[in-house]
Amino acid sequence: xxxxxxxxxxxxxxxxxxxxxxxxxxxxxxxxxxxxxxxxxxxxxxxxxxxxxxxxxxxxxxxxxxxxxxxxxxxxxxxxxxxxxxxxxxxxxxxxxxxxxxxxxxxxxxxxxxxxxxxxxxxxxxxxxxxxxxxxxxxxxxxxxxxxxxxxxxxxxxxxxxxxxxxxxxxxxxxxxxxxxxxxxxxxxxxxxxxxxxxxxxxxxxxxxxxxxxxxxxxx
Ligand code: SAH
Numbered sequence: 001x002x003x004x005x006x007x008x009x010x011x012x013x014x015x016x017x018x019x020x021x022x023x024x025x026x027x028x029x030x031x032x033x034x035x036x037x038x039x040x041x042x043x044x045x046x047x048x049x050x051x052x053x054x055x056x057x058x059x060x061x062x063x064x065x066x067x068x069x070x071x072x073x074x075x076x077x078x079x080x081x082x083x084x085x086x087x088x089x090x091x092x093x094x095x096x097x098x099x100x101x102x103x104x105x106x107x108x109x110x111x112x113x114x115x116x117x118x119x120x121x122x123x124x125x126x127x128x129x130x131x132x133x134x135x136x137x138x139x140x141x142x143x144x145x146x147x148x149x150x151x152x153x154x155x156x157x158x159x160x161x162x163x164x165x166x167x168x169x170x171x172x173x174x175x176x177x178x179x180x181x182x183x184x185x186x187x188x189x190x191x192x193x194x195x196x197x198x199x200x201x202x203x204x205x206x207x208x209x210x211x212x213x214x215x216x217x218x219x220x
Contacts, residue, residue, distance in 0.1 A: 002137060010190045010215075013057045016043075016055070016056040017038060017039045017040055017041055017042070017043070017056065018042075018055065020038055020039070020043070020056045020058065020072055021035045021038040021039035021199075022090070023058055024038060024058070024072060024076045026071055027058075027073055029073070029076040029077065029080060030080070031076075031080040031083060033083070033107075033213070034076050034079045034080050034083070034104070034108065035076070035193070036107075037079070037103075037104045037107040037108060038072065038075075038076055038104065038161050040107070041100070041103050041104060041107070041215075042132070042133075043055045043056060043069075043072070043100055044056070045128050045131065045132075046063075046069055046098040046099055046100040046125075046128055047061050047063065047069055047098065048061075048062070048063065048064065050218070052215070053068075055061070058071060058072050058073050060152075062118075063097060063098045064121070065118050065121055066118065066212070067097055067118070067121060067212055068097070068212060069097060069098040069100050070097070070101060070160055070211070074150070074191075074195070074209060075100065075101050075104055076104075077173065077191075077206075077207075078101070078158055078160070078181050078191070079104055079105065079108060079158075081179070081193050081206065082105075082108075082156045082158055082179060082181050083108060083156075084179070084193075085179065085195075086175070087108075087109065087126045087152075088109055088155035088156035088178070089109065089110050089111065089155065090110060090111040090113065090151075090154060090155065090156070091108075091109050091111075091112050091113070091154065091155075091156040091158060092113045092114075092115070092147065092148055092152075092154040092156070092157045092158070092159070093105060093112060093113065093114040093157075093158050093159075093160065094114075094115050094144030094147070094157070094158070094159040094160065094161070094170070094174070094214070095115075095116065095144060095159060095160035095161040095214070096114040096115065096116035096121065096122055096124070096125045096139060097116065097121060097160060098121070098124075098125060098128075099106055099114075099124070099125030099126070099128050099129050101158070101160055102114050102125065102129060102137060103128075103129055103134060105130055105158070106129070106134040106136055106137050107134075109136075109156070110136060111136050111137075111138070112136060112137045112138070113137075113138050113139075113140070113148050113151050114137060114138070114139050114140070114156075115139075115140045115141075115142055115143075115144040115147075115148055116139070116140075116141060116144075117141070117142065117143055117144065117215065117217065117218040117219060118218075118219055119134055119141050119218075119219065119220050122139055122141050125139070125205065126139055135199040140152075140220060142218050143216060143217050143218050144159070144214065145167045145214065145216050146167075146168075146169045147167070147169040147170050147172075147173040148173070149169070149173065152172075152173035153173055153174060153175035153176075153178065154173055154174060154175060154178060155175045155177070155178040155179075156178060156179055156180075157170055157173065157174060157178070157179075157181070157182075158180075158181045158182075158220065159180070159181070159182040159183065159214065160181075160183075161183075161211050161213060161214040161215070162183040162184060162185060162186075162189045162209075162211040162212070162213055162214055163182070163184060163213070163214040164180060164184070164185065164186050164213075165184065166180070166184055166192075167214075170184070171194070171196070171201060174194075174196045175196065175209070176196055176197070176198060177195070177196060177197070178195070178196050179193055179194065179195050179196075180192075180193070180195075180196075181193050182194065183209045183211045186213075188208065189208065189209050189210060189211060190204040190205050190206070190207070190208060190209070191205075191207050191208075191209045192204065192205055192206065193206060193210050
């Protein structure tokens with residue numbers, strides 16, 4: 001793979017990001033735009049400093065508040081699934097967390113809307129995304145079970161925490177032809193892609209996954 005390391009995005013992390021992208025390609029990620037975004041992104045700024053040496057490993061890591069930064073393979077896989085039918089002009093993300101997935105999405109689409117229930121995580125993520133010079137992201141502190149009604153409909157919605165069942169509000173906020181990529185379940189979780197066809201929805205089950213739960217309500 002021939003990936004150019006971006007000037008601002010990436011910076012010193014370029015080589016590590018490239019190696020991570022190569023690893024993900026070997027694991028079956030094929031979308032060149034997704035791989036390029038992974039190669040360019042400084043994942044180390046999104047993990048606690050003490051874990052920075054593990055930032056380019058293909059593993060989930062704790063980010064505080066009992067939450068985790070998703071495994072890079074899952075970030076790439078979900079991004080690829082979102083883009084499968086072409087390029088959505090905006091994406092709704094539920095569960096900003098560290099902001100790493102947000103940074104990847106912001107390189108793949110014109111506008112990202114991201115909702116997080118824990119205020120302190122949202123605050124930290126915002127600073128990091130600004131330091132990457134990504135300015136096409138709107139963030140909201142609130143309950144992602146409810147989506148982001150005033151910005152709907154969305155051609156693409158990604159949920160990075162697992163509800164026990166698909167939130168009705170997210171189905172309602174999906175544009176016709178739009179896709180929702182979401183892990184669903186409690187002990188056993190399945191990554192699903194739900195596509196809207198008018199008032200009907202089709203569902204594809206992708207693979208077993210493990211996410212923190214999508215918890216109702218927002219906290220300060
Ligand atoms: N994509 C993020 C994943 C973070 S973990 C990353 O890679 O860093 C999932 C996140 O979802 C956590 O930050 C958690 O606080 C958030 N979350 C859980 N329930 C939520 C809800 N109802 N609304 C919004 N965010 C929620």
